Amino acid sequence: MTPFGQRLRSLRAERKRTLKDMAAALKVSSAYLSALEHGHRGKPSSGLVQQIAAYFNLAWDDVDELKRLAQISDPRVTIDTSGLSxxxxxxxxxxxxxxxxxxxxxxxxxxxxxxx
Missing domain, CATH: 1.20.5 (Single alpha-helices involved in coiled-coils or other helix-helix interfaces)
Structure with missing residues (x-):
């Protein structure tokens, strides 16, 4: 699970929303949302993060935090050490x-x- 996926799951649990209902509202598949939550998909696009923030009616600080979590949630990280020691x-x-x-x-x- 990624930091973004963990937060997405907690938001759904707090607001008692199912993957199916959320997916329908966002016009994505529930399989895709599940994969995001479990860290089997790459980090979400900024557009999807905005849609999720609107879906949960998040305050500005919470939107910023969700964006930050999305940025650090790529489950397949590449480290470029060319030019380093x-x-x-x-x-x-x-x-x-x-x-x-x-x-x-x-x-x-x-x-x-x-x-x-």
């Missing part, structure tokens, strides 16, 4: 190889370190 390339490759085995505490510690 060999150590940076090694780090990117090692992370790609091992991220699936990291526990939540380690992920949280790495995120905290990256956020400064």
């Amino acid at each position: 060999p150590a940076a390339t090694e780090l990117a490759n090692r992370l790609a190889e091992t991220i699936g085995a990291l526990d939540e505490a380690t992920i949280a510690a790495l995120r905290k370190k990256l956020e400064g």
Whole structure:
């Protein structure tokens, strides 16, 4: 699941909306919305994010947060290390190889370190 997918699912749960009803209102398939929620589809377009914000009648701050979550929710990340040090390339490759085995505490510690 992606950060965007997690938020989308919580919005639906809070407002007691089904995937089917939401999909019909947004003119997309419920399979597509399910794939977004589960992180099986790439990040949504800005237009769809706006439609979702309107569907849930979100306030400006909540719309901005939804946009931010969409930007950081690409489940297939590519890291370009060309021009960086060999150590940076090694780090990117090692992370790609091992991220699936990291526990939540380690992920949280790495995120905290990256956020400064």
